[in-house]
Amino acid sequence: MSYHRPQDLASAYHLLAERAPRLLAGGTDVYASSEGPGRPDGAELLDITAIRALHGICPSPQGWRIGAATTWAEVAGADLPPALDALKQAAREIGSPQIQNRATVAGNLCNASPAADGVPPLLVLDAMVETGSLRRARMIPLRKFVTGPRTTALRTDEMVIAVHVPASAGKGASAFEKIGARRHMVISIAMAAARMVTRQGQITEAAISVGACSPVARRLTAFEKMLKGTAATRIADLRPHLEQELAECLSPIDDLRADAAYRAHVAGALVLRCLARAASGATSQPESEGEGP
Amino acid sequence: MTPAATWISLQVNGRHYRSCAPPDRRLADVLRDEMGLSGTKIGCNAGDCGACTVLLDGAPICACLTPLGQAEGREVLTVEGLEGVGLGHLQHSFLAHGAAQCGICTPGMLMAAAALLRRIPHPGPDQAQEALSGVLCRCTGYARIIKAVCHANDPRSNTPPPPERQAVGISVPRLDGMPKCDGSESFGADPLPPDLLADASCGPFPASLDDSLMVRAIRSPHHHAQFTFGDLATWQARHPGIEAVLTARDIPGRNCFGVIPAFADQPVLAEGRVRFRGEAVALVAGDQTAVAAFDPADFPVSWHPLPALMDCVSARAEEAPLVHPDRAGNLLIAGRVCHGNAEDALAGAAHVAQAEVETAFVEHAYIEPEAGIAWLADEGGKQVLIIRACTQAPVMDRDACAEILALPEEQVRIIPSATGGGFGGKLDVSLQPLIGLATLHTGKPCRMVYSRRESMMSTTKRHPARMHARIGCDHRGRLAAMVFEGDFNTGAHASWGPTVAGRVPVHASGPYRMAHYHAEARAIHTNGPPSGAFRGFGVPQAAIIQEMLFDDLAARCGIDRLTFRLRNALDDGDRTRTGQCLETVGIRACLKALEAPWKSALAAARSWNAAHDETRRGVGIAGCWYGCGNTALPNPSTIRAGITPKGRVCLHQGATDIGQGANTVIAQIFAEALGLPLSEIVLIGPDTAHTPDAGKTSASRQTCVSGRAALACGQSLRARILRRLNMGENAELSLSHGTIIGHENGKEARLDPTHLPPGKHGYVLMAEETHDPPTTPLDENGQGVPYAIYGWGAQMAEVEVNTTTGRVRVRHVHAAHDLGRAINPSLAEGQIEGGIAQGIGLALMEEYIPGHSENLHDYLIPTTGDMPEITPILIERPDPEGPFGARGLGEHVLIPTAPAILNAIRHACGARITRLPALPHRVLAAIRQAGENGK
């Protein structure tokens, strides 16, 4: 039989190693990809949702651990500092309440859609993906985890255990923006996230990412560097530099949702919006190094 | 771990269940098929529509995406359990507010609402809008649903109004509404309803759906291809459980159908060549598991793809191959209306505006994919094929199936199931002949449920249009002439293409006066899906270009855009461009009704724009007219009613109610004419064995055509009763314990039906009346009387455009419609709201691309969050031809929406959108274009 729902990680690892099943979390990608009445595409399924250790968001001195089976609804309702606002905002934009109640953070990363809304916010949080298997445990930076459309660094016997946001990324404030052709339940034409730390109006740290405009969502590292030391109110002056980096690192495509030229244009606009919102969040915080977990 | 042998326990609606279904089955299927809880609907199996929403431990989820295994030990609440948890009043609120039209989305809406109400007993509209954002409704425009949810715990608003004597003009709740609100309604994919099972003439029944065979169609993955089958017999032998493999060779009758007999050209199962992606070539029938398990990719058919014509330009090119060899130039048919000399008049006009506009394929996206069941019944020793499926046109279905299956008409009986939305897409037959064929071959009941993809690929669409028009006026803005030319992509088969080609030239002027007019519309074949009927038959497309040019002309003349339309509006007694003299014309009243909101909206936009740069607001207006019923062709409706010996008044109402309200409106008209309370009327039908032909539910004809027949039927039955009572016209009738009582001038008379001999159909008194609207054929210049009745409307849209992202938000729509007489104002307003939702989709987001957007993930229709505030304004200028003066409304309501929105976008930011839908990237490009033009 082809459906397994182990209660503990060890059993899951064994099944993974022995039978190479398809992993199943909330099923919102797995089940949506087939239209028939029965089980999706006949694959053997390993359902990880009964494994206690994979549920919930845990703060620790090192940061935040988001268990692989944590749903977007749980993220949206969690008590998290403003640096993680972008993630919470993305959580509320994923599909509908019905989807958010089932879909998981890890599933979103593993599905590796170029339009996955979870990726840009986690990129600006320097997220690490923790994987496990019978043979090894790994911590992979998110930017290396998603390797292309629908591909990840996971090996066939591995699974994602958790997503970690390091304490160092818990500083400042962040924001997420997405654009689609309707209000709810819409795949992003483009989206962006930004996190910013300021001191006395000066940007001391900035992290920016753009999704759905390249095979894998990208951080804008050059522009981030340039923002350091700039006054938060002067961001718009640097727009030409932003445009330049976008032109260099994005490779938007034409599809039925929008054309490439539009994506390139709107990506810049979304980044600026996120920066403005993150800046106002960051400057309205008490002048400290931000809250630890 | 061998889950096959394990039982999965869960709580469902407070009861303990143990299921032995495989744990990876979709919870939605387990609820429906094993637990008999068919109130949970399946619209997409992909999380996109929310029809399957149930609560899992209190949280709304899509049961179609949830494996049974994950419900283990948890608590599931479905629509059937709402009453049990004290939420029955939510269902009553839905009924009272008219929140259910077709009812297919209702269970999902109720469940999403239940989760909200448990958290927030008195939510505001924004909270309700968010909470319901995961459930799509294609009928209502959401307004009444949101109201019903916000007022669910407000008992005053949920008590039904007391029964009234007067039936017409009252917003009685939909007569067929309760089953839609409690989840018991039986749609095409649901178990047979108890009243049907009680009808002995339908038996013997399939004992349960499990005893029926499942049918699946093998469909072309190519837009155009030749194909050959491999060894079908061997393939079948290798697949135990498959009982029949059927191809064109197995069709006993004519392998050809089409809604307009003279143009019928569509094979039920293609022979050697497919003309569009999704065309069926073979059927596989077998037991449920065998059919569910088989992989269509493994079916022995080989395809040889051929070049495909995907748009009118390539199809009209000189050397283009022909989709149908007998249709030169790939021209199915052209329609034209000519009046005066338009070219000369344009040459002499002070101002001439012109444009080219292109629209997309638009999908009906009803939430219920096609589904039904067929079986062989024994009617007094005669075998009858019964087909129960969702439909808009039972009699046309019967005639088509009889011809295809080579059966006499009386041996085919169509019993429409409840239909979960149609909008024109369920006028053509879809699965009816397929399940009929499989049943005839196997002798067993056969069932079919289209997947969402199959539904979208294989059924009709709104015609993509490529239109060019020029309109001229004088210095004062008085219209002089219009030239309109349009190519309408009718796809691979005729379907309703001829209707579109005929309707568009009649209507392309809009409801305005102009002396010179030349309009031509061509239906062009391509290898796209067949374009058929969709709310408005091409008129919504034509209205877009005409109303856009009016704004151009108003600007050139320097006059207000509403004034421009008023200056040119048709008036009572005017002639149309087909030469028809109209007694009552409602457009001026509709436009006048918008004057006050227009002025204040313009002022509001001005002051917003003075303070904002990135977001710009604009206001747009558009008018519409629409002839009700078939164009220049007979389209009779017959209604029968009778009184049983027990004194029950039965109304045989054959007009299918696809959510628009025919069951209620026609009963209201009948009750009013008869003079008995509506609550005494027993509705029968539709069923081709029990109801006379009330024609198809299309062309906004049911209220005015079937309604007229119902009026005549009610009057005639009343006359018969009065004769028996020996009373005059003014007698008051009532029913008491089966006795009819008449009161007149203080006198009372009684009629006890038990004493009368039952006649035909078992009635002691009976009436049957037919109405066919008086029309005349159009001559070669399109002159004549194409319709007996027209309906009128004007809408005003207020939008906000984000000039950085090109996103458009519609903020408010005022909709003034002259419907002659509002038989049921609440239902009429529901039609308006639903039509506006579809108009918003047409304007801003809907674009069906064959092979690409065959699901509700990529094909976007408006959600709760995309709807503006809507202010319906009902105008009642009675039409002498309509029942109690009523005109049609169903299609009118969506015609002005898209042009009003597009004109508002233009007003907001200068963007002149000539390719629909106005997706953000197109709006942004048009804003830039406008900027460059302005330099």
Ligand SMILES: Cc1cc2nc3c(=O)[nH]c(=O)nc-3n(C[C@H](O)[C@H](O)[C@H](O)COP(=O)(O)OP(=O)(O)OC[C@H]3O[C@@H](n4cnc5c(N)ncnc54)[C@H](O)[C@@H]3O)c2cc1C
């Ligand atoms: C109607 C609808 C709307 C949607 N809207 C959005 C949206 O707006 N934005 C967006 O980004 N996404 C959207 N999605 C996609 C989807 O909901 C998300 O990608 C979701 O987060 C996936 O999580 P899941 O738990 O449901 O994944 P599943 O479907 O269970 O799995 C997804 C993939 O990840 C793998 N996987 C899951 N968990 C693990 C693990 N722990 N280790 C390794 N592999 C794993 C699975 O094998 C599978 O390949 C939508 C989906 C639907 C159906």
Ligand code: FES
């Ligand atoms: S059927 Fe489940 S969301 Fe459409």
Ligand code: FES
């Ligand atoms: S009433 Fe909502 S889809 Fe028909």
